[in-house]
Amino acid sequence: MGLxxxxxxxxxCALCILMAHSCLAQSPDPPPPKxxxxxxxxxxxxxxxxxxxEGVVLMHWNESLAAYAGNxxxxxxxxxxxxHSGGPYGECLFQGxxxxxxKEIVDYWASEKKYWDPKSKKCExxxxxxxxxxxxxxxxPSLGCAKAKCGNDVWYHIDICSYTW
Numbered sequence: 372m373g374l375x376x377x378x379x380x381x382x383x384c385a386l387c388i389l390m391a392h393s394c395l396a397q398s399p400d401p402p403p404p405k406x407x408x409x410x411x412x413x414x415x416x417x418x419x420x421x422x423x424x425e426g427v428v429l430m431h432w433n434e435s436l437a438a439y440a441g442n443x444x445x446x447x448x449x450x451x452x453x454x455h456s457g458g459p460y461g462e463c464l465f466q467g468x469x470x471x472x473x474k475e476i477v478d479y480w481a482s483e484k485k486y487w488d489p490k491s492k493k494c495e496x497x498x499x500x501x502x503x504x505x506x507x508x509x510x511x512p513s514l515g516c517a518k519a520k521c522g523n524d525v526w527y528h529i530d531i532c533s534y535t536w
Contacts, residue, residue, distance in 0.1 A: 432514065462505075480506050
């Protein structure tokens with residue numbers, strides 16, 4: 372009788388282990404979420420979060436600027452060239468894995484504020500303030516942005532926002 376109890380218990384344990392192993396084997400980790408393009412409103416809200424405290428007019432979305440950014444990004448995305456268009460608009464560029472939100476990207480650009488001295492209206496020597504200044508530029512009331520996957524890389528993406536002057 373004692374042997375039967377041990378055998379039954381061993382059988383139950385063995386079945387549990389097999390079932391758990393089988394369940395684990397059938398449940399692979401889900402693939403990471405596919406990066407999505409931020410919406411126009413997400414871009415506008417991310418910019419306005421930095422403009423409002425500065426007392427600067429709030430931005431609005433401009434489809435013509437979005438088309439400009441989209442056309443330019445098609446030119447640079449195949450080789451993932453991180454360079455400005457030199458066109459008639461203000462511009463901020465960002466490269467990353469595609470998972471960054473509009474808020475994270477604009478916060479990154481605006482983080483240059485720490486180098487800006489509003490009294491002297493100068494950037495700390497050796498630092499860049501251009502992205503921050505573009506985000507809060509009172510003469511830039513509208514923007515349009517675009518995102519694309521780089522053609523020469525497995526995961527890099529590039530984001531561009533173009534601004535009126």
